[in-house]
Amino acid sequence: MSDEKTKLDATAMVPMLRRLLADYTAAYWRRYSIAFALMALAAIATAASAYLMGEIVNKSYVDRNTRAVAILAFVVASVFIAKGAATYFSSVQLARIANRIIADNQRRLFAKLLSENLHYFADRHSAEFVARLNTGAAAAANVLNMLVASVGRDFLALIALAAVMVYQDPVMSLVGFVVVPPAVIFLRKLMKRARSVALAQFSGGVRVTETLQETLRGMRIVKAFTLEDELSRRISDQIGQIENASNKLARVSNRSSPLMETLGGIAIALAILYAGYRVIEHGAAPGEFFSFVTAFLLAYEPAKRLARLNIDLNGQMAGLQMLFEVLDSKPTEPADDDRPRLILRDGRVELRKVSFAYTAAAPVLDGVSLVAEPGGTTALVGPSGGGKSTILNLILRFYEPQSGAVLIDGTDIATVSRRSLREAIGYVGQDTFLFRGTIRDNIVFGRVGASEDEIIAAAKDAFAHEFIMSFPRGYDTPVGEQGLQLSGGQRQRIAIARALLKNAKIILLDEATAALDSESEQQVQMALARLSAGRTTISIAHRLHTIMHADRICVVEGGHIVESGRHEDLLRKGGRYASFYRLQLAEPASSGAA
Structure with a gap:
């Protein structure tokens, strides 16, 4: 991606996030509220466990109160059970919301593609739409879950643990803030880099899917022209580019870890020095020191995740941009x-x-x-x-x-x-397309809901019933991807049966026998004669005798x-x-x- 494109994306990040929240929080706010409440409970439990550690130390080593220690042990167990349950149910709730959002986005994207005309697809590869359907649809759910988890899990936990730290020692808690200014300055520089690498990774994935699809669909040509080495080299280069982009993204997204570890270590060392001095020199209770350090250590992970949030979000923004580009474009064939x-x-x-x-x-x-x-x-x-x-x-x-x-x-x-126009027209082309499924499935596309007798009658009129029944599974025979389990003549007669079942008044034939041998052509010609009888037929022909x-x-x-x-x-x-x-x-x- 160019720098200009990256800058444009950076400018669009905030509006995209606003759009995302406006589109989805209204529909799922009840479910998110439940998840948020559960995460708040987990955050409170985390802070409570840090506070209780101080009480346990004091009751054990200062007061030597066995009964109080036993009660605290029971309370700690209860706190951790509550935290585990809250974490589990919040994770399940977020996953269910994410799965629903992904499913809804995939349906919206598919519906949007169906609203485009043929010109829209002429200069685009199908691999691009596969990537948008998968990566783009998932990006919205990933971004929302990141935001909710960051606020509900990390931010609330950080606030609760900070409250424990301030309660135990306000002066010592100030040490924790030494990590904030350097981290913010450093992480801002990583954001743009992460976004550009993520876009490159997405584009590389599209190219790999393109090559894979073309190789599988053109396997006969690949074998006939011995293109194995050339295509292996091509896809190897493309996979190498994705690998390099993924490695760059890994380096960029993890550069915050050494900084946070260093700053966190310095802050903890300063806290230990200060707390140890107070305990040794001024006789402060060790429980407060232990509780503070526990809270500080527990706060470290959510703080680190919050520091990485912008980087992780930028990694997902490429997919989100791909989703909105399709959904926001004006339909070229509007309903x-x-x-x-x-x-x-x-x-x-x-x-x-x-x-x-x-x-x-x-x-x-x-x-x-x-x-x-x-x-x-x-x-x-x-x-x-x-x-x-x-x-x-x-x-x-x-x-x-x-x-x-x-x-x-x-x-x-x-x-x-x-719709009414196309319902009045039956179409049979030169390149017969059959959908993955059975022979019956492909014939019934002519009129969904047709009875078995009507399907068989259409197949007989298309001179297809005999060869269909020669298969062990008859009408339940799978046709394979793009109908490759059948011969050209068989595919063509299935297409004619499909058109016969539609029973349209107007028939369009686009060189329907051009790719057939003489025997298959004769059979298809008889089927076409039945299809055209009594109907307005417009036929494109290369073989003039037809x-x-x-x-x-x-x-x-x-x-x-x-x-x-x-x-x-x-x-x-x-x-x-x-x-x-x-x-x-x-x-x-x-x-x-x-």
Whole structure:
């Protein structure tokens, strides 16, 4: 991280803490109050134990009162039992609050990610969101617990023990304050360093997760191109950077310990000299001296933790910043369920002078107009990058056109809710995505709550039932991560069954057979024919023989529709479609000659 970024973060620390307290203490103040009361009880018990040590010494060595010693022994045991119980229940309470906050933050982050459009994810790696979901969600709970524990456990214990010290000897208690000014000056210098190292550690963790995910997902390429050594070197370097950052953070965060130990040792030595002088020369009761030293030693650990609080907080602020960055950003696909629902009649789809660009410097569509008639198939063909997939993206409202409009049955889809629009559309893409789970789980995503008979009927219509039942577990067969337990054709037919179960009026097919072999393509084509029957279908095709019987074929090139018509008419024209068709006819002949 740059110094400028670090400075900005330092300035934002106090507002972030205020935001954190405002967001969470209102919801959890009752639970925190219980934890705080329990920690106060533990602090009082700690101070009481220090005070009782002095009474025990006096009753034993000065008064030699056996009965009083026995009573004090019982009281001390009771105090420690109370302290143990209070500490246990306060720790459990804080842990439960932290777990609830983490769970709520993870739900909020996930919901926020679902409110973003595809462009939001285009230039970000999924590893970043994994890190934010884990580290960022936990940071809020960690910071709150640090603050509550510091006030409820350490600060109250320090106050109670200081009261014992002042009660036993006001003059001697002043010695304890010699550690404060040097410690404050030194610790302020460590805070900025701890924050910058923590941010570097977080960024390094994201890069390691990126490399791990890409390696696992691209294992075939890794093996085929013998990239094992290169990726091992890459992740080793990244892990080394995290190790170095972690080592730096360990050095920075623990630099306070030698200072506090030194100052604490000096203070204790001075207290012993002064107290010993009073006992020996002036006959002061040894119990007060013993009680004071006990309180001083017990106060040392909470004092050290309080001195480190700023450093520890800064280590967590990086994660907290990552959490708020996502939660505070404006949704790129805000909820619009308050808009009217799309009312479907025939399923007529129209693009009216639509222009669109992913970036201002590279327009993709320029005034495109086309109509997909109800119940028919409209095919989009043309070279890669011409804008075919963009048309489907605009119909699904993954993106919004810069000008023009997309209409369904005469209604501008920008005026209706996205949910109602997408519920009216079935989609099957080239890169079929299956969720981790069983075959049944993935089909039922088409319509959650569908009956078993409906699932099986959809699978039969997609020509998938036969291969599903060939598995020992049938519909309960796990598909594996991204469906890798199934072949490409099987995955595609599961996706078609999913779309059939949805029973949408409009079907969008994005090169649904492009990656299949001839046998699988034939089976998928039969499934697609059943899916498209009686529905408005817009199909992107690379293999032109798959759309020869389409009602209308549109050639999309350079952001324009350069020609359209039926297969036979376009061949007679001898234009771009005919050129593509002749080229594909020549490819098998060339392959055979070779």
